[in-house]
Amino acid sequence: MAWADPLPGGGFRGGYRDSAGTKKYVKDAATGRTRKFTRKKDARDAATEEEISASRQAAVDTGKQSARIPWGELWDRISGARDARPSDTYVTEHCLVEKYIRPKWGDVHLNKITSKGSADTGVQEWVDDLTAGRVDAWKYERQPSPAYVRRIYAVFQASMTTAKDKGILTASPCVGIKLPKKTKRAKPYLARDNAEKMGEHLRNYRDVVDFSLETGLRPGELCGLHAHNVDLKRGWVVVCEVLVARRRVIRPYPKDEDMRAVPLTPKAIEILDRQLDGRSLAGGCGVEHTDGTECTGALVFLTKRGHPLRSDRVGDWMRRAAKKASVPSVSLYASRRGFATRAADGGLDVFALADAMGHADIRQTKEYVQQTAAARQRLIAALGEAPTLTVIRGGADGASHGADVDQQPSSSDSIEPDQNAG
Ligand SMILES: [Zn+2]
Incomplete structure (x- = not known):
């Protein structure tokens, strides 16, 4: 009382x-x-x-909660624990929940949710509606990509698994659900000539975008790059830390084997020279390291005012610069893909490229290697055809890497499914 x-x-x-x-x-x-x-x-x-x-x-x-609580209430009880994970994904989760999941499931009692058979409470029916775009939230927007539907579903599925683990439900209704197949459409990437055109409008973020294009670092890796992991003499950079922007912490890679060394191109070295010139590189980066170590280094890339970079801010600048330069708007992740596309076009084999990109699964890397001009030429030659003169550079991808692909709602940097995506 x-x-x-x-x-x-x-x-x-x-x-x-x-x-x-x-x-x-x-x-x-x-x-x-x-x-x-x-x-x-x-x-x-x-x-x-x-x-x-x-x-x-x-x-x-x-584990004494009754299954008669509405889904929305379950989510509110468990989302705090999910937020505590040291990653930016929770921001995306909140966005997905509020926009797509809560409007559907918020008031539905957990024990009423079934895997299929009812338009109101069937998970399969809901997934089908999402896939077909039969949802109010999308009235004024594009139909979601299959990959996006899968992301939305994954959050809902995780909540149901939690409900089961906590003994609220005896079984999760998320079984045997058929999800839409991912399309093979190439993801947008930043081509070098477009980056060149955007350059002058990017001001002091130009080096960041160019460095990403030269090394393929992920946005969080770029922002968390410490000067002491750069070996300018030998021309390598060791990638082992990530800046988690929303939490303002530096997270080391959990396992040593996830660390990778990436070679530096002459242009990348030039950028590093410029960024590090005349700076004091001792005394700590000022961002908490989640492993508890006392940082004695410095971040390579900083804002004009000397603060740690946020990749979504860089993304904002990129969007504005793209508009001014009249080129398709892409995120910072797209310059990582630009690096991969360029390396694959140049003939780097899939294993070496996977090493450079930090891909745990070679299937992710194959996407880049499969559709190159060089691969096309090899196949045409193998079929005994004379190579034509009209090798359309980026013919398979060039046309589609416009703004229509993968443009998800808000916060540009947190949309990638996980750190290994792309
Ligand atoms: Zn540090």
């Missing part, structure tokens, strides 16, 4: 006991301090609400 206590300076605080019997007071969400209410009734009402919420959270935590 919640209550209200008068405060010494006037006003009230709302109190209640949590499921363990510990006294708690209603806190201000922003400051974390005990909240002060002017009216006694408001204090007690707020405390009652907190008390109910706390008991539901406890029920979820201890």
Whole structure:
């Protein structure tokens, strides 16, 4: 039973006991301090609400929660733990949940959700609707790509698995669900000549985009690159850390084998020389390292004001620059793909390219190698045909790497499924 206590300076605080019997007071969400209410009734009402919420959270935590809670409530109880993961993916998750999942499942009780058979509560029917674009949220937007539908579904599926793990459900309804097949359409990449055109409009982000095009580093790797991992004499850079922008932390690669060394082109060396020239490179980067180590280095790329870079900000600049230069708008991830496309076009074999890209799975790398002009020529020659003069550079990909592909809602940098994507 919640209550209200008068405060010494006037006003009230709302109190209640949590499921363990510990006294708690209603806190201000922003400051974390005990909240002060002017009216006694408001204090007690707020405390009652907190008390109910706390008991539901406890029920979820201890596996005593009933399957009759709505999905939306389950999500609110478990999303906190998902947010705690040191990664930027949770931002995307929130976006997907609020836009596509909550409108459908928010008020549906967990025990009513079935795998298929009902238009209102069948997971399969929902996936089919998503795939066909029969959803209100998309009334004014493009139909989602199959890959995007899969991402939305993956978040929902994860919530159901959690419900099962916590004993709320005896089984997950996400079984035997048929998902849309991923299309083979080439993902957008930044071509060198377009980067050149965008260059002058990128100002001090030009080096960042160019360096990405020269090394294929992921956006988080670019932003988290430390000067001490650069060997300018031998011309290599060791990639072993990522800046997780939303949390403002540096995360080391969890396993040593995920670290990789990437060779530096003359242009990449030139960029590094310029960025590091005259700077003090000791004393720490100022960003917390999640492994607890004391950083004594410095980040290679900084904003004009000397702050760590955020890849979404670079993405904003890229979009503006693309508009000014009248070239297709692409994200920072696309310059990584530009690197891969260029290397594959130049004949780098799939294994060497996978090493440079840090791909754990060679299938990801094959995408780049399969559609090159060189591969086309080899096949044409093997078939005994004379090579034609009209080798359309990027014919398989050039036409489609416009703005229509993979343009997902908001936050450009967090859309990639995971750190290994692309
Ligand atoms: Zn550091």
